[in-house]
Amino acid sequence: DVKVTQSSRYLVKRTGEKVFLECVQDMDHENMFWYRQDPGLGLRLIYFSYDVKMKEKGDIPEGYSVSREKKERFSLILESASTNQTSMYLCASSWTGLNEKLFFGSGTQLSVL
Amino acid sequence: GESVGLHLPTLSVQEGDNSIINCAYSNSASDYFIWYKQESGKGPQFIIDIRSNMDKRQGQRVTVLLNKTVKHLSLQIAATQPGDSAVYFCAEKGNYGGSQGNLIFGKGTKLSVKP
Numbered sequence: 001d002v003k004v005t006q007s008s009r010y011l012v013k014r015t016g017e018k019v020f021l022e023c024v025q026d027m028d029h030e031n032m033f034w035y036r037q038d039p040g041l042g043l044r045l046i047y048f049s050y051d052v053k054m055k056e057k058g059d060i061p062e063g064y065s066v067s068r069e070k071k072e073r074f075s076l077i078l079e080s081a082s083t084n085q086t087s088m089y090l091c092a093s094s095w096t097g098l099n100e101k102l103f104f105g106s107g108t109q110l111s112v113l
Numbered sequence: 114g115e116s117v118g119l120h121l122p123t124l125s126v127q128e129g130d131n132s133i134i135n136c137a138y139s140n141s142a143s144d145y146f147i148w149y150k151q152e153s154g155k156g157p158q159f160i161i162d163i164r165s166n167m168d169k170r171q172g173q174r175v176t177v178l179l180n181k182t183v184k185h186l187s188l189q190i191a192a193t194q195p196g197d198s199a200v201y202f203c204a205e206k207g208n209y210g211g212s213q214g215n216l217i218f219g220k221g222t223k224l225s226v227k228p
Contacts, residue, residue, distance in 0.1 A: 033215070041220065092156075100147070100206050101147060101159050102159075102216060105156050107156050
């Protein structure tokens with residue numbers, strides 16, 4: 001089975017802190033994604049990556065950056081966390097090609113105080 | 114703009130009944146559709162998908178129907194069980210606009226199964 005692992009289930013950070021959310025997938029997927037999920041707003045795409053060292057902005061990239069130094073790992077970085085970044089963060093991965101199915105991690109619930 | 118939406122935010126069914134969750138999409142160029150199930154505290158899990166060259170696809174206890182004429186997608190769950198209680202998301206994939214070929218998700222329908 002495909003496994004997408006997010007390093008933390010819950011995180012509590014202070015405003016202004018630099019926050020790293022880590023994601024690792026074990027199926028050699030080319031594509032990796034970061035979403036945030038908020039009540040009433042559904043899943044919104046923050047950033048995605050089609051290959052190592054490549055990144056593309058999604059719908060809501062402001063306040064975030066990403067890093068993909070290795071194929072299996074995709075990191076989401078909050079340079080200076082703010083309270084409006086309190087959310088559930090979901091990482092996903094997929095193969096390139098006709099199979100667009102995304103495999104999701106369990107999520108990281110981030111609270112910024 | 115493009116959107117994927119759901120007719121009902123909540124659905125309550127009796128255990129053993131069939132459930133139907135609906136989804137409307139707005140872009141006729143979308144060529145792939147997918148349903149996910151998300152249980153409380155977990156990430157979304159794949160249920161079933163369908164391409165635009167099909168109008169029906171069946172899985173284990175689930176069926177997805179695609180009506181391209183009215184741009185409507187539905188998920189049918191047969192003999193609904195308590196374990197089916199979750200939020201269900203539809204998503205579409207279309208190579209248009211800012212989506213860049215990625216999935217665009219609806220806001221979800223919460224299914225509650227009464228024993």
